[in-house]
Amino acid sequence: MAEVRWGVLGASGFARRDMAPAIHMARGNRLAALATRSPEKAEPFRSITEDLRIHGDYNALLADDAIDAVYVPLPHTLHIEWAAKALEAGKHVLVEKPVAMRAEEIDPLIALRDRTGLICAEAYMIVHHPQWHFVRELLDGRTVGRLRHVEAVFTYDNSSDPGNIRNSAETGGGALPDIGVYTYGSTRWATRSDPEEITHADIEWEAGCDTLARVSARFPAFTAHWVNSMRMLPDQWICFHGTEGLVRLTAPYNPSRFGPAHVDWRGTDGVRHARTWPGVDQYVLQVEAFSAAIRGEAPFTWTLEDALGTQRVIDMAYAAAGGRPAI
Structure with a gap:
């Protein structure tokens, strides 16, 4: 895989300020798409990269064959739902912390990660x-x-x-x-x-x-x-x-x-x-480590088990x- 092509679910302020620029700057990675129901929220992301596809629906981004990995910065209560949907769509997933609101919610996501063979982890940057x-x-x-x-x-x-x-x-x-x-x-x-x-x-x-x-x-x-x-x-x-x-x-x-x-x-x-x-x-560093895990070059430092x-x-x-x- 020459580069990991990323899609972001939701135009959150944190994604715009920190993670989207990090994806753009990380070696071997590219910010390729954003999903947001508010077109005006997409505009600031274009200052990061003009070559950005905008999807008006989260499921449309998950159906995008030109996306390898999905970053999920949605409100906490939506993390498990959309991380699972992204895995089911064949995407690697980096989901914001906390992954879930209760520990028992994480076990099914671990099982889904193992069944799909994809990388799914919490964005625990420290x-x-x-x-x-x-x-x-x-x-x-x-x-x-x-x-x-x-x-x-x-x-x-x-x-x-x-x-x-x-x-x-x-x-x-x-x-x-x-x-x-x-x-x-x-x-x-x-x-x-x-x-x-x-x-x-x-x-x-x-x-x-x-x-x-x-x-x-x-x-x-x-x-x-x-x-x-x-x-x-x-x-x-x-x-x-x-x-x-x-x-x-x-x-x-x-x-x-x-x-x-x-x-x-x-x-x-x-x-x-x-x-x-x-x-x-x-x-x-987090994005580069995640893409290295996708390529099989090194294990990702913080697993779903760590988040659990x-x-x-x-x-x-x-x-x-x-x-x-x-x-």
């Missing part, structure tokens, strides 16, 4: 950034000694945008589906471990959406505490604290916007070390807080 691979190396090398605790924060404030789909329970809104996947998933991925139990969950709700979640978990060898909010000053960081050292990331999830990708660490000698990765586009593991933790957090309120 694991394609070299800062996270470096953190894994530090933890695997026991730079921190015995890991005892992980602390992570990811917050922003969208209270001034009540029409945002993240503020709507009907479209799968809430802090944990949107950004809890990062604090929870990055802890799991970096440590290669899953929590045994949620020991504390304090969640605040607005119209059926969790707007502030303070959650603690116990893993087999360490504890974790995560704070996620859609009603707080924007902030993000994560710290891995052990018996002999600690590792901290100051822009773990959105280094392109929140600051440079930066990891610092120190041990018992008190000497501080730091490493920074300027100018890395994790979205481009993180969704299980989110489900555990909601259950520990008494469950989601009725809408």
Whole structure:
């Protein structure tokens, strides 16, 4: 396959701002088509590439024989439906996080992926950034000694945008589906471990959406505490604290916007070390990794099984807080 030809389902702002340009810039990939029922929303995509076919219907794009892979950035509650339809149409699928609203919804998609033999994965871009691979190396090398605790924060404030789909329970809104996947998933991925139990969950709700979640978990060898909010000053960081050292990331999830990708660490000698990765586009790396998986050159770093593991933790957090309120 000389190049992977992509179609995008829906003209979301995130697709226009981040993923469509990344597809266009990624080596061996081409943005070929967009499906949207609103022609005016298609125009900004033409500034990325003029050679873009516009379909007025999602199914029309899935029927397009000139498309190899489909990117699904639709509202959260539509991810499973359209990822499945894309697989049934013979397309490889990169679906935005979270893949589903509950863990049990992901199992049938895994089965469909296996039956079709196509690549289907969650767009979890952070694991394609070299800062996270470096953190894994530090933890695997026991730079921190015995890991005892992980602390992570990811917050922003969208209270001034009540029409945002993240503020709507009907479209799968809430802090944990949107950004809890990062604090929870990055802890799991970096440590290669899953929590045994949620020991504390304090969640605040607005119209059926969790707007502030303070959650603690116990893993087999360490504890974790995560704070996620859609009603707080924007902030993000994560710290891995052990018996002999600690590792901290100051822009773990959105280094392109929140600051440079930066990891610092120190041990018992008190000497501080730091490493920074300027100018890395994790979205481009994600697209290139996905197309490499399609070509059979390398396995994709983040599987549906990985997404399933993180969704299980989110489900555990909601259950520990008494469950989601009725809408």
